[in-house]
Amino acid sequence: MKKLQSKTLLDAIRSVSQNTFNVKTIVQNTKVNELQLNDTSKKITRKSLQAGKKLKKEASKIPGWYEYNKVFNINYDEPTSSEINSSNHFFNSADTKYEWSVGNFTDIPGEKLRKKYEARTTNSSNEAGLKKKYPGKTYVPFELVNGLPEVTFLGKSNVGKSTLLNNLTTDLKNSALNVFAKASKRAGFTKTLNSFNIGNRVRFIDTPGYGYRSSLEQGDLTTEYLLHRKELVRSFLLISGEQGIGELDKAIIDFMHQNGVPFEIVFTKMDKVDNLVKFRESIDESGLLNLPTLPRLIFTNAYTSKTCSKRYGVDLLRSIILQSCGLQSGLKSSRKKQK
Ligand SMILES: Nc1nc2c(ncn2[C@@H]2O[C@H](COP(=O)(O)OP(=O)(O)OP(=O)(O)O)[C@@H](O)[C@H]2O)c(=O)[nH]1
Ligand SMILES: [Mg+2]
Secondary structure (H helix, E strand, C coil): CHHHHHHHHHHHHHHHCCCCCCCCCCCCCCCCCCCCCCCHHHHHHHHHHHHHHHHHHHHCCCCHHHHHHHHCCCCCCCCCHHHHHHHHHHHHHECEEEEEEECCHHHCCCHHHHHHHHHHHCCHHHHHHHHHHCCCCCCCCHHHHCCCCEEEEEEECCCCHHHHHHHHHCCCCCCCCCCCCCCCCCCCCCCCEEEEEECCCEEEEECCCECCCCCHHHHHHHHHHHHHCCCEEEEEEEEECCCCCCHHHHHHHHHHHHCCCCEEEEEECHHHCCCHHHHHHHHHHHCHHHCCCCCCEEECECCCECCECCCECHHHHHHHHHHHCCCCCCCCCCCECCC
């Protein structure tokens, strides 16, 4: 059954992968600090005597589309400002460590061992032998019980997966973006599954983009990961706001829905959406809002280079990621960034 679904997705990829899309150069020259997601209106009132003008100016810069994070998620409670602060603190202080890149599912650390172990335990007569091999209270190898929750970022080539991943793990005061997940103007840049350990609490898995310049093997690898990786707790499907929801995105949503893969949808590059009315209509017409799984729709734009824009929605996404891993308030990273 699962095999069948995986084939359906690959067929969809095959038929859509001919499509090409424009990759526009980003030319933006505003450099400003990220706004806190805290209740800005309250802040303006409280501080109006001293810094009213400045805050009003900042509040008026919040882009119109940011409101969609409320409008399209009425079935979900918004994270509280203390949850937002706590997740910001976690990601800003947690040390992000690149761990591995693989081109084959079985090369993911632990997967070969797991397969071996599972094959052995299906035959109960092997139990005595296993106890001998892995002595102690449990005979499950350490490598298999030491997993962290994993979240993965999916989407078409060039949608901004690597860039968003960098934004999530980087404090804006630290200008060294692009250090961890490599981002590129060239579509089809990421070719492997890449793992990043965030403060020893969660792993982020960057995936190769579907579609333009991606091979079927890359699609296969991601599909296998989605279906079989036990540590995977939530997938975030990225859709470019600029390009809107395409056939391939719908095929992936269908695939995840039918196979019970829990997912949320993240709209990226919202700063590049010219016509918000059209954009909103396209969401209404897409059927996303009628999905029985009711995924969250998260609207974001990333900080893309030293000279390029400010980011919105990143702190909201940070909080949702921790929530989906069962990690939230008061969470401390066990490995901190070096100052
Ligand atoms: N304006 C704007 N540009 C963005 C944003 N996010 C990413 N980009 C740009 O889009 C391009 C592609 O970004 P990547 O992060 O490499 O995209 P990807 O999805 O990882 O691409 P593949 O690895 O090829 O699948 C880069 O030039 C980024 O700078 C955004 O929010 N706004
Ligand atoms: Mg990438």
